[in-house]
Amino acid sequence: MITNRPEDGRAGPGRDGRVVPVIEIENLTKRYGTQTAVADVSFRCETGTVTGFLGPNGAGKSTTMRILCGLTPATGGRALIDGTPYRNLPNPGRAVGVLLDASAQHAGRTGREVLTLGTMVLGLPRERVTQVLDLVGLDKKAADKRVGNYSLGMRQRLGLAHALLGNPSTLVLDEPANGLDPEGIFWMRGLLREFADRGGTVLLSSHLLHEIEAVADHLVMIGNGRIAADGSKQELLAGAGTLVRALEPEPLADALRRAGVTITPTADGAFLADAEALVIGRAAAAIGAVLTELRAADGAGLEALFLQLTATASTSAPAGAINPSMEVAR
């Protein structure tokens, strides 16, 4: 799973000869009183990849990202960037571009001023402000408006500008597509993809599967504070069984269950069966069920897992929804 990239000079071998991942989350746990927000979360982000950090609202994504950036102390475990804790980076904004909440800006400050303050901390020339405004598509008029008058989409662009300001090689973005129009989302995808293709590393969270699927090459799914799936996109999208749609799905599902096939319902009335199409076709023929769709499930399993994560309120990680090999992937 972990692809060492010897051709990339940045993530060189560590002391023990192992390649140091750009972002390494290790057994991270965060408890608030009796509530566990993040439970034993581990994953890595490698150079040149976009990692999609997926999970329903309240799954622990933001908490994990805040711990990674030294804003929230962890109860246990650790989070490292380029092999060191965030707090130990000499000038973190030069190494990691962070956007955790685009709305967290002073309403009375102009966008240009927010970025100017940024260049001061980062020790960069003021010209960078104009350059970065240009890059994210905020024109002069928008830049001189107070952030209080910005739409959410404009705030996201400003937030991304702020993250890119220090010319980091790593980006940590929490729900950056929120509030962007479709054109803006398309643009951001292109930008992040190019950033990774040119040797950068992106950790990007979202509660929308499709938004992430389009740009990420590595997916980490979290639910109720636990990792539910972790692997490359190809790996997670493949081998998720067979998608079955029938006129009357229940009798067929029952028949398959009796035959020992694992059934996972999807959102739109179909279900995923952990068996080959042939087996399902035979079972359908045996009970006279009318099939309307029968195909390899590419990605539907991921979707089913994601829906299950969203639906379950229990504290345990959902099991059985996904091929065990995916769990092994990490």
Add this chain to the structure above:
Amino acid sequence: MSAQTALPAWAAPGATQSTKISTPGMLTLTRIELRKMSDTRAGRWLLIITAGLVVLVVGATAIWGSDEGSWANYTSLATIPITILGPVVGIMTVTSEWSQRTALTTFTLVPQRGRVIVAKFLAAVVLAVVTVVITLVVAAVATAISSGDDPWDQTATSVATLLLYVAIYFAIGVGFGLLLSSTPVAIVSFFALPIAFSLLSLFSALETPIEWLNPNTTLEVLNSTDAISGEDWAKVLVSSLIWMVVPLVVGGVLTSRREVK
């Protein structure tokens, strides 16, 4: 709103990583905090109103006041609005980080929160010095216009104590901001607590302790040209310890540990 997708050379991942990357120095952080005090609408107006009140108080006294128009008198008068609104600037430099949620950006860029807190304290002190200089100039203009018997009575000592006086008030503001972290709570506490102390001093049993603890009375000696006795200095020390040092230290520790959301 269209944007090019291609990353320009400067924005390529880590393109300028070869250039010097160092932790921002205290001077830089203080300059940033000073800038943040005046680059928002609220902050700017607070400073403008304070300056306006200084001019108004001094001007009104120069025009309609009694004959005792000396430089020290004018300075002392001009300092009154400053000790009322100055601490609010100090409070807001800290609390706005939480109410406007800019703490997220501030502490992400500078994870050593203690450095940011020290910078805020230093910025408040710098602002106090600037304020005193402006006050002295405004008072000098008023003195030049009006005619007193011995108008130029300001001494180096009285200017120094005045500096201390204003700086303590600004610092108390920062301390209250750090300790209470909410703008309304901090502002109300800052104004209500000394009043409560004054009321408590009506009970004879509490009179002596309050005499030592109420900053509104203990610090007053610093804003006058009268000689300051040893006991006065002791009272200044005790009351600033309680009103300034304790909130700064306890609030600083709390702010350093607080979770940023």
